[in-house]
Amino acid sequence: MGAAESTQAFDVEAVRAQFPILRSLVHGRVPLHYLDNAATSQVPDAVLAAMRRHDETHRANVKRGVHFLAEAATDAYDAARGKVARYLNARADREVIFTSGTTGAINLVAHAFGATLKPGDEVVVSGLEHHSNLVPWQLLRDRSGIRLKFLPVTDEGRIDTGALDRVVSERCKLIAVTHVSNVTGAITDVPLIVRAARTVGARVLLDGAQRASHGPVDVQGLGVDFYAISGHKMFGPTGIGALWGRAEILSTLPPFLGGGEMIRTVTLEKSTWADIPARFEAGTPAITQAVGLGAAIDWHASVDNAAATIHTAKLAERVLDGLGAVGGKKRLDGGRLSAGRVRVIGPQTMERRFPVIAFAVDGAHPHDICQILDGHGVALRGGHHCAQPFHESRNLTGTTRASLALYNNAADVDALLTGLDDALGKLT
C-alpha cells in the first residue's frame, strides 16, 4: 500500500483531511507522523467547530439559570451525556457521570464505592495497570485498611486470568482492571473477570481509556459495573471524560466531592444529596468540553468503524513485521550484528489486541529513540507510560510506544520504520 493510498473500504485520506493538525510540519520542515494516540488523539474540524459554536451561541452555566442561554447550555450538556450513554450502551443517561477523564472517574469510584468498604475487604487490580488504576486503590488502602491484591501478567503481556481462582477470595469486593493495556495493547478477557467477581459477589470496574477510542462499547454486554473513559483519547477535547456505573449501584453511593449542584437540601448543620448523576458532579462542570466529547462521538459515528478497525489493524501488522526487520538491513549492509535487537513488549500478532505497540531496543534508551524519531516528524512516547510496576517486572526502565489511530496511514508506518533504522544506526 502506497503512502497516499487507502484500502477500498476505508478512505484514510478523506479522514485525515478532517484533522487540521495532520497538515502541520514538525520543526517547520518535516511532515507530522502522529503515533502517540494512546496518550492523546487529535481532534477533527467537527469537534473544534462544535465547541466554538457552543461558546459563541450557548455559553452559560448549566442547571442554575432560567434564562434562554442557561437553558440552551443545560440542553447541550444533557445532550452530550445522552451521546456518551448511547456510545457505551448504558441503560439510562443518568448512569453517565462527567469527570475530568479516566483518572477522575476511577478516583470517584475509589472514594464513593471505597467509602462502603471495611478494613479487610479486598480490591483486586493487576500488574498491568496504568497508575490511574493503581494509585487511587493504594490511597484507599492507606486510608481505610482494605487489602489490595494483584493479578499477575502473562509472558505475552496479558492479565493472567488463570490466577483468578487464587487471587479472588470471598473478601473481594471489587476487581478493577484495564480493558485494553496502554503498554501491550492486549485486550483483557472480561467474561472471565466478571465470572470470578460474580462468584464472590464482587463488582467489576474496567478502565476503558484505551478501548473507547476504537469504537462504541457495550457496557451491558460486558456485564461490568463501572466503566471509565477519557474524551481526549477519543478525538475529543482534554479535561472531559466519564464514569459509567449501574444506576442501582451509583444511587446507593455517597458523594465524592461536595459543592454546588450535588445537593438536595443544605442547612448549616447538614446536607442531603441530589440523585445521580448530579450527586457526583459538584461545581461547574466542563460544559464546552462535554459538548466537544458529544461532537467527537457524533463524528466517530460518521466513520465506518469496522473498516477503520481493519485499516488500523493492517497498519499495526506492518509495524509489528517492520519492527522484526528493523536493523536487519544494517546487518546485511554493514555486517553489524543488529537484527533482533527490537523486542515487542506484548502480543506479537494483532490477535486479541489493539494497535498500541511498545518495544524495547537493547542498548538504546527510549528517550533517545523518541528524540531521533522526532527529527523524522514521528511522534512516539518513550518511558514507562504510567505503568512503572509492569516495566519493572520486565526489568525495563522504559519502552518506546507507537500507538495508531484511524487517521494513520502507510506513510506514518514507513516514517516510523525508517526513523527507527536511523536511530538504531546512531545509538547502537
Ligand SMILES: Cc1ncc(COP(=O)(O)O)c(C=O)c1O
Ligand atoms: C489505560 C489508561 N488508564 C488511564 C489513563 C489515564 O487517563 P487520563 O489521563 O485521561 O485520566 C490512561 C492514559 O494514558 C490510560 O492509558
